[in-house]
Amino acid sequence: MPAWDVIIRRSQILSEIRGFFEARHVTEVTTPSLYSAASFDPHLASFVVATDQGQQFLQTSPEYALKRVLAEYRQPVFEITPAFRAGDIGRNHNPEFLMLEWYRPDFSLVDLMEEVEQLLDALPEPPSLWAECRKAGIPKVSFQQIFIETFNEKPDDLSSAALWEMVRSEDVDVEHLVFIDDSLFKSDCLDFLFKQVLEPTLPPVYFLTEFPLCQSALAVIDNDRQTASRFELYWQGVELANGYEELRDVVEINHRGALANEQRKRRGLSHIEIDQAFVNASARMPACAGVALGFDRLLMVWLEKHQLAEVQLSL
Amino acid sequence: MGTFSTNEFKSGLKVLLEGDPCSIVENEFVKPGKGQAFNRVRLKNLKTGRVWERTFKSGESLEGADVMEYEMEYMYSDGEYWHFMKTDDSFEQIAADKTAVADAMNWLKENSRCTVTLWNDVPILVQAPNFVDLEIVETDPGLKGDTATGGSKPATLTTGAVVKVPLFINIGEQIRVDTRTGEYQGRSKSN
Numbered sequence A: 001m002p003a004w005d006v007i008i009r010r011s012q013i014l015s016e017i018r019g020f021f022e023a024r025h026v027t028e029v030t031t032p033s034l035y036s037a038a039s040f041d042p043h044l045a046s047f048v049v050a051t052d053q054g055q056q057f058l059q060t061s062p063e064y065a066l067k068r069v070l071a072e073y074r075q076p077v078f079e080i081t082p083a084f085r086a087g088d089i090g091r092n093h094n095p096e097f098l099m100l101e102w103y104r105p106d107f108s109l110v111d112l113m114e115e116v117e118q119l120l121d122a123l124p125e126p127p128s129l130w131a132e133c134r135k136a137g138i139p140k141v142s143f144q145q146i147f148i149e150t151f152n153e154k155p156d157d158l159s160s161a162a163l164w165e166m167v168r169s170e171d172v173d174v175e176h177l178v179f180i181d182d183s184l185f186k187s188d189c190l191d192f193l194f195k196q197v198l199e200p201t202l203p204p205v206y207f208l209t210e211f212p213l214c215q216s217a218l219a220v221i222d223n224d225r226q227t228a229s230r231f232e233l234y235w236q237g238v239e240l241a242n243g244y245e246e247l248r249d250v251v252e253i254n255h256r257g258a259l260a261n262e263q264r265k266r267r268g269l270s271h272i273e274i275d276q277a278f279v280n281a282s283a284r285m286p287a288c289a290g291v292a293l294g295f296d297r298l299l300m301v302w303l304e305k306h307q308l309a310e311v312q313l314s315l
Numbered sequence B: 001m002g003t004f005s006t007n008e009f010k011s012g013l014k015v016l017l018e019g020d021p022c023s024i025v026e027n028e029f030v031k032p033g034k035g036q037a038f039n040r041v042r043l044k045n046l047k048t049g050r051v052w053e054r055t056f057k058s059g060e061s062l063e064g065a066d067v068m069e070y071e072m073e074y075m076y077s078d079g080e081y082w083h084f085m086k087t088d089d090s091f092e093q094i095a096a097d098k099t100a101v102a103d104a105m106n107w108l109k110e111n112s113r114c115t116v117t118l119w120n121d122v123p124i125l126v127q128a129p130n131f132v133d134l135e136i137v138e139t140d141p142g143l144k145g146d147t148a149t150g151g152s153k154p155a156t157l158t159t160g161a162v163v164k165v166p167l168f169i170n171i172g173e174q175i176r177v178d179t180r181t182g183e184y185q186g187r188s189k190s191n
Helices: A004-023 A063-073 A109-122 A127-136 A143-151 A158-166 A181-199 A250-267 A276-284 A295-302 B098-106
Strands: A048-051 A053-059 A078-085 A097-103 A141-142 A207-209 A226-236 A238-245 A288-294 B004-005 B015-018 B020-030 B038-045 B051-057 B061-063 B067-076 B081-086 B091-099 B112-121 B122-127 B131-139 B151-158 B162-166 B174-178 B183-187
Touching: A004 A078, A004 A109, A004 A250, A004 A295, A063 A078, A063 A097, A063 A276, A063 A288, A063 A295, A078 A127, A097 A109, A097 A295, A109 A238, A109 A288, A127 A207, A141 A143, A143 A181, A143 A207, A158 A181, A181 A250, A238 A295, A250 A276, A276 B067, A288 A295, A295 B067, A295 B174, B015 B038, B015 B061, B081 B122, B091 B098, B091 B122, B151 B174, B162 B174, B162 B183
Parallel strands: A141 A207
Antiparallel strands: A048 A053, A078 A097, A097 A288, A207 A226, A226 A238, A238 A288, B004 B061, B015 B020, B020 B038, B038 B051, B067 B081, B067 B112, B081 B091, B112 B122, B131 B151, B131 B174, B151 B162, B174 B183
């Protein structure tokens, strides 16, 4: 079990976070963890629960529910809630973890990144690494740009075969990767190349921006830049936050859902029904940017611990 | 024996990898962002003793290996096999070949309590106890009062193993050796 002072600091930080949002008129909401739909992301597995209303799922994130809240009330909202991901267990992973997620109508991605930085700045007793970072501000690294600078190719221009060759030429054990000629495999290769080749050259804390199109998830595509409007916040190699300029195009969302199901099928995973209530809500919600932040991981790096088990009560 | 998936891999779990029985040493779960999760696993090959590192797709499984470890007492050797008896009052005996005995050969003494690893009931590895008391049968004589110089000399033990000992140690003396390092620990308590 974590030390008592960790428990106290967790409590203080949660309090600060609530104060931060209250001052900015972002309202806390509580959405159900048990929901009728699962996430269709091929890399996420939802826990299935048998209920009197039939099969339901523990949420991998409050995204679907919060977007329905946004569609209904059209107000900036945040939630601090347990999220559940089956099979994810390790130093930086626990199947149940605490997620801080919030949505800002009319914010651009840049506005939201600024707010993430301001949130961190509001937290008490920062670690020494934060003092160093905030002097110059958290740098923004364009994935598109560093990939082109390093490999002389646009990530989305490379075929699965070409990416696979690049991965194998790194001469590192990749027995976990199996060649499949689709965009999900390309995404996995790009993740590998990022971790192996690009990340070691980057500063300890940064926002990664301008994602490749094959990693659009539920983010809007920037047609001029031909990149996905996403950002991720990294702290010493640990992903802390994942933000999007949220997709609201119904046709596009359903298209991405269908694509995900094809990818799932190719990998022997179950078909997931696309939650139409969520899709409809996406069409009705205001233009917004949203971000999901792993609170346990934030606590872990803020307190300079090295694994979630040091900051999470695991009983 | 069943199969085990990557999220069941724990230190000490015995699995089959490429036909060899292995013990899991360490299991690290890695998931880049929202990408393909994998496990970086370190395994010890119980037949060869080598440790190797491999990645597995998260959720992949390996067959369990029928590996059992028993505490056994060393009885004797007929030159071809080394004979051990289980210490659990079953009087069960097994015969381990040279490959299985390997390094332990340097430290085996009658009634030594060893750990014998069996795979499908065949001994594949013998581990001597961490410390063993053995008599010196051959070494250069030490000069009286030679306790200050701190030098060392080789000494041959009853098993044939050669260990570095302080200059004042003589033939016939019993010394304690750390079998994991082959290092002299001191004179045996009951000398």
